[in-house]
Amino acid sequence: MKKHIVAGLVGITAGLLGSTQVAAPLLAQDSARSSNVYEQLDLFGDIFERIRAQYVEEVDESKLIEAAIDGMLTSLDPHSSYLSPDDASAMRVQTRGEFGGLGIEVTQEEGFVKVVSPMDGTPADEAGIEAGDFITHVDSESLLGLTLDEAVDLMRGPVGSEIIVTVVREGEAEPFDVSIIRDTIKLTAARVRTEGHAIVARVTTFNDQTTPNLVEGLEREIEAAGGMEEVDGIVLDLRNNPGGLLTQAIKVADTFLEKGEIVSTRGRNPEDGERFNATQGDLMDGKPIVVLINGGSASASEIVAGALQDHRRAIVVGTKSFGKGSVQTVMPLRGDGAMRLTTARYYTPSGRSIQALGVSPDIIVEQPRSTPDEEEEDEATSRRNRSEADLRGALNNDSLSEDQIRQIEQEREEAEQAAALRDEDYQLAYAVDLLKGLIALRQ
Numbered sequence: 412m413k414k415h416i417v418a419g420l421v422g423i424t425a426g427l428l429g430s431t432q433v434a435a436p437l438l439a440q441d442s443a444r445s446s447n448v449y450e451q452l453d454l455f456g457d458i459f460e461r462i463r464a465q466y467v468e469e470v471d472e473s474k475l476i477e478a479a480i481d482g483m484l485t486s487l488d489p490h491s492s493y494l495s496p497d498d499a500s501a502m503r504v505q506t507r508g509e510f511g512g513l514g515i516e517v518t519q520e521e522g523f524v525k526v527v528s529p530m531d532g533t534p535a536d537e538a539g540i541e542a543g544d545f546i547t548h549v550d551s552e553s554l555l556g557l558t559l560d561e562a563v564d565l566m567r568g569p570v571g572s573e574i575i576v577t578v579v580r581e582g583e584a585e586p587f588d589v590s591i592i593r594d595t596i597k598l599t600a601a602r603v604r605t606e607g608h609a610i611v612a613r614v615t616t617f618n619d620q621t622t623p624n625l626v627e628g629l630e631r632e633i634e635a636a637g638g639m640e641e642v643d644g645i646v647l648d649l650r651n652n653p654g655g656l657l658t659q660a661i662k663v664a665d666t667f668l669e670k671g672e673i674v675s676t677r678g679r680n681p682e683d684g685e686r687f688n689a690t691q692g693d694l695m696d697g698k699p700i701v702v703l704i705n706g707g708s709a710s711a712s713e714i715v716a717g718a719l720q721d722h723r724r725a726i727v728v729g730t731k732s733f734g735k736g737s738v739q740t741v742m743p744l745r746g747d748g749a750m751r752l753t754t755a756r757y758y759t760p761s762g763r764s765i766q767a768l769g770v771s772p773d774i775i776v777e778q779p780r781s782t783p784d785e786e787e788e789d790e791a792t793s794r795r796n797r798s799e800a801d802l803r804g805a806l807n808n809d810s811l812s813e814d815q816i817r818q819i820e821q822e823r824e825e826a827e828q829a830a831a832l833r834d835e836d837y838q839l840a841y842a843v844d845l846l847k848g849l850i851a852l853r854q
Contacts, residue, residue, distance in 0.1 A: 603628025654710025
C-alpha cells in the first residue's frame with residue numbers, strides 16, 4: 412500500500428515538474444514579448460520628445476500622433492487607415508451618396524496612386540480618367556513616398572478649383588497632364604433604362620441609395636415595357652463600380668436570388684465568421700441576367716457578380732475584376748475620429764476568395780478603342796453595303812401585308828439601334844445580344 416502511495420506521489424511530482432517545464436518557457440516568452448512591446452513604446456516616446464524639442468520647425472503634436480497612428484495602420488494593407496474627425500465625417504456623408512471631390516476611387520500600388528474607377532458623371536469621368544490609370548503628380552508635386560491618405564488630401568480642395576494630375580496610362584508612351592475642376596459629387600447609385608427589350612441597370616456604387624434606386628428603376632421600366640412578359644432580361648452593369656457597403660451588395664444580390672448563400676466572411680478567429688443568405692423573391696421572375704464587369708469592378712460589385720455567377724443566376728461578361736476580397740470595419744475612436752481596419756476576407760457561395768484574383772468572366776469581352784482610321788473605314792463600308800431596294804427601278808414586294816411590312820421595319824429599326832449601340836458601347840451591346848439569344852432559347 413505504501414509503495415502505491417509513494418508511486419502516486421512520485422507521479423504527481425513528475426507531472427508538476429513536467430507542467431512547470433512546459434509552462435515556464437511559455438510564460439517567459441509572454442513576459443519577453445510584453446517587455447519588448449513596452450520597450451518599443453518607450454522608444455516611440457523618446458522619438459516623439461526629440462521631434463518636439465529639436466525638429467527644425469515647431470510641429471503640431473496632435474498631427475504628429477495622427478501620422479504615427481496612420482502609419483501603423485497603413486503598414487498592414489492598402490485599405491486600413493486612420494480617419495481624422497474631418498475624414499470620418501466626409502466618409503459618413505459619402506455613404507449617403509453626396510460628397511465633394513474629383514469622383515474617383517483610388518488605391519496605392521508601387522508607391523503611386525492607382526485609379527480603381529472613375530464614378531459616372533463626375534469631374535474625373537468627364538475629364539477622361541480611366542480605371543487602371545496611375546496618378547504620379549498632383550499640381551506638379553510627386554506622390555511618390557506619400558501614404559494614400561496624404562495623396563488623397565492633395566487632391567482635395569474647394570469646389571470649383573482646378574487641379575492638374577499627371578497620369579501614366581498603359582498603351583501611352585509618355586505621362587500626360589489632365590485638368591479637373593473639383594465639384595460636389597452627387598451620385599445616383601443606380602440608373603435604369605431600356606435598350607430594345609432588355610433592361611439595363613447601371614450601378615455605380617453601393618451606398619444607402621443603391622437598392623432603393625435599383626428596385627424603383629426596375630419596377631418603372633418593367634411597367635413601361637408592358638409587363639415582365641415583354642422583357643428579355645436584365646443587364647446589370649457593374650463596370651468601374653468601386654464597391655461600397657457590404658450590406659447593400661447583399662441586398663442587390665438578394666433582389667435576384669430566391670435562396671442560398673450570397674457571401675460569407677471569415678475573420679482571424681473562426682467564431683467571427685458570418686454567412687449571409689438570400690430571402691425568397693426574385694424581382695425579375697427568373698428572367699436571364701447578364702452581369703458586366705471590368706478591371707474597375709471591385710469589392711461589393713465583386714460580391715454581387717460572384718454570387719450570381721456561383722448560383723448560375725447570371726452570365727458574367729467583360730474582363731477580370733479588380734480583386735479586392737477583404738472587408739473593412741470602421742471603428743469610432745475618441746475625439747470623433749475613426750479607424751478603418753481590415754477585419755475579414757469575404758468568400759463567394761462556392762467558397763472562392765477573389766482577393767488579388769478577381770472574378771473571372773464566363774465570357775471575356777474586351778472594350779475596343781476605335782481610331783480615326785477605323786471610323787473612316789466603317790463609313791466606307793456602310794457606303795458599299797447597298798441592297799436591291801437601293802437600285803433604280805427595283806420591283807416592289809407586294810406579297811406582304813401592311814402589318815407584316817410594319818413588323819419587318821420595326822425589327823430592322825431595332826437591329827439598327829443594336830448596331831449603333833455596338834459602336835457606342837461594345838460590351839453592353841454584346842450583353843444585350845446575349846440576352847436576346849437566351850430568351851430565344853427559352854421560347
